[in-house]
Every structure is written in C-alpha cells, then in structure tokens.
Amino acid sequence: MSARSESSWEKVPRLPAGHFVSGLVYTDPDVYQDEIDNIFSKAWRFACHESELPEPFDYRLVDHAGQSLICIRGEDDEVRTFLNVCSHRGGKLLTEPSGNARLITCFYHRWTYDSLGACTGIPRPSGYSKEVAKDSMGLRGLRTAVKHGLVFIALDEGAPDLDTFIGLALDQFSEMLGTTLLEVFHYNRAVLDCNWKAWHETNMDLYHEFMHAVLRQTQVGAMPMEDRRLITFENGHGGSGGDLKAAYDGYKSFAGRGGDVPPLPGTDPTDFRFVDLFPSTAIIARGTVVRIDTATPLGPDKTLLEMRGLGVKGESQEHRQARQRHHNQYWGPFGRNVPEDMIAAEACADSFRNQAGRYQIIARDENLTGQDDAILRAFYKEWGDRTGRDPGNPIDPATA
Ligand code: FES
Ligand SMILES: [Fe+2]
Structure with a gap:
C-alpha cells in the first residue's frame, strides 16, 4: 500500500487518547470561544517584564482575551x-501602546483616573445622583502579580494564586531571572495567520529541531538524546x-559565543x-540571553506574537552588543529560528483551515528524554480539562 484512501485519511488514529489532536481545535469558532472563556479569561498569563515599566506612571497596553488592558506602575x-475602559460610557481610555500617564483622561467626557485606578475627576458632578460619584467610579482592576520580574495578570478573581498556578515550572529560571536585574532590550511583534x-x-x-538548519548544527548532536x-x-x-547543551561552535557565524559576554546568573x-x-508563553534561555515569546489569540486563525529579548540591566555597551548579537542569531527578525517556526505554524494552519489535514500526531514517547512529545500531551491534557472538550474529537458532545 502506498498513498492512503479518503477513509484511511479521515479515520481517527489508532493511538491512545491524548496522543493525537483533531485539526478542528485550530479552526472551529465554538472551540475558539471556549478557549477565550475558559482558558484566557481564567488562567494567569504573562503580560510584560517589570523593566518595561521602569518609572511611576509608565504603562503598557496588553491585548488579552479580546480585551485591552492597561498595565501601569503606580505612584x-x-x-x-x-x-x-472608562467607567462612564465605556470609552477606550489609552490608545498609545506604551507611555507615561500621570493622569488617565478619557477623551469623551473628560473623566479622569489615577495610577491606582481611582476616579479623580467627573466634570459637573452635581448633575448626578450620589450613585455616580468619584468614590464608586474607579477602573476595573485585575489581579496582577510579579514573579522573578515577570508581570502576570488574571481576569478571573477566583483563579488560584500565581504561585499555585506556576508551581515548580519557573524553578530553573529563578536564579537567572530573579537574582540580577534584567531588562528588555529587544521587542517586536508580528501577526501570524494561524491559530495560537x-x-x-x-x-x-x-x-x-531537524527543520532548523542552525539546530541541526548546534543542538541535535550536542549531547546524547537519552x-x-x-x-x-x-x-x-x-x-x-x-x-x-548546545554546541554553538558547530555553526560558523556563531563561533565565539560565551567568550565575549558573561553568561546569565547560574548558567x-x-x-x-x-x-x-x-497557555501561551515560552521562556527560552541560551546561556547569555533570555527570550520571552507570548502568543495572543486574535481569532481562530489570527495570532499576535510578542517577542522579547532580555539582558543584564546596566551592563556595558560592549556586553550588550554581544548579547544582542547572540539574541539576533537565533531570534532577531532576521535570525534563523523564528521565521522558520512562523512558516511551520502557518503551513499547518493552511492544511487545517479547510480540513485537508485531519489530525496531528503527538505520540512520540521517549520517557521524557530526547524529543518526547510529553510536553505537548501535558498541554492538551490541561486544554481538555479547561475547555471540557476532547482534543482528539473536540466538537462531538458525546466525548465532552
Ligand atoms: S466615556 Fe469616558 S468620560 Fe464619558
Ligand atoms: Fe522552532
């Protein structure tokens, strides 16, 4: 037998549950809405790095669960x-993606708010009953917590606290991120034509790894898979x-990595x-530099990708340039890895958009070594628990 027939192609894979994913998880609008309601509106999610708000009143706007948020350092x-969102009639308050706002003034009827979220001014207040007064008209505050310099937010007031949600997942980064002041030196964003x-x-x-030319040279053989x-x-x-481990000397233009800038603490x-x-943040460290990528769903097949590179705050220009070089070799807009990953994500989206592709196989089992798919399976286990849907059959209520 060579090529597969229609029925073979569309048949549910004969694999254990959790070892394959239906293409419908990337395209179905009801599934997408469930993700917004039950994942993004409920879980903690990385918003920005503390260094992006260095001074009082510095703010950044954050897209999250279809809403615009203001992340601001208070006085x-x-x-x-x-x-x-303005408490008066819902005017969008800030429109610049970042800045410094000692006072947040709504453009529409000039209500004002301070950096703590309190309403500080209502023009001609005597026209209102006592129900509409500064004291009760503050902004809607969200839970915000900072861990190792990472700012996390949660829309759900009933979500378990951030430490419970993170558990041990950041332990291997605690020295690197939490003992020296770091700062974001690189930020860019892109909109991808694919599901988040x-x-x-x-x-x-x-x-x-085999897809990335640079990883074939520097990573695949750097240590035994087992x-x-x-x-x-x-x-x-x-x-x-x-x-x-990575063997950077395996790639010609990467030679010298590590000799020209100190590694990050503990690495x-x-x-x-x-x-x-x-649900959608990756933190990647390559000895000399840290990278944080966050995907924000904009629609079933539209994703905002934010990319940050971090170095040591206050380091010399020479060290910063070396760190930037190391960052850009992998992840800069013209680096080797990110554009290739974008092509991969959009290529799969093309297949699943019209149900040409039916299933993804995530069945590699190498006992948590090598190139095991266990991390993908753990992700989809959580996804299924939160959405109440089976990743392998997400729109059949009998399996929910
Ligand atoms: S909508 Fe903001 S002041 Fe009226
Ligand atoms: Fe990749």
Missing part, C-alpha cells in the same frame, strides 16, 4: 492592571529538566533551557 511603585496553539506548539515540540531530560509540570506547563554559555507556560 507607589506597584504594578497594577486595569481594563482600558499552532505557534505555541513550535515551542513545545523538540522533534522539529541524556536530555524533559519535564512536565502541573497545570499544563512543561520544559527542560536541567540544562540541555553556562552552552546551556539551553526552556519552559512553556500554559
């Missing part, structure tokens, strides 16, 4: 998050379980660590 130095999960899968899938340790955590997170320049935080 008391605390970072808070609010819906970017198709992007995040490129972070969880080690098997696609010595690699991967780990899955509670709540759908997964990552490297200890340092994986060796040849270390490669990563953690994929549920």
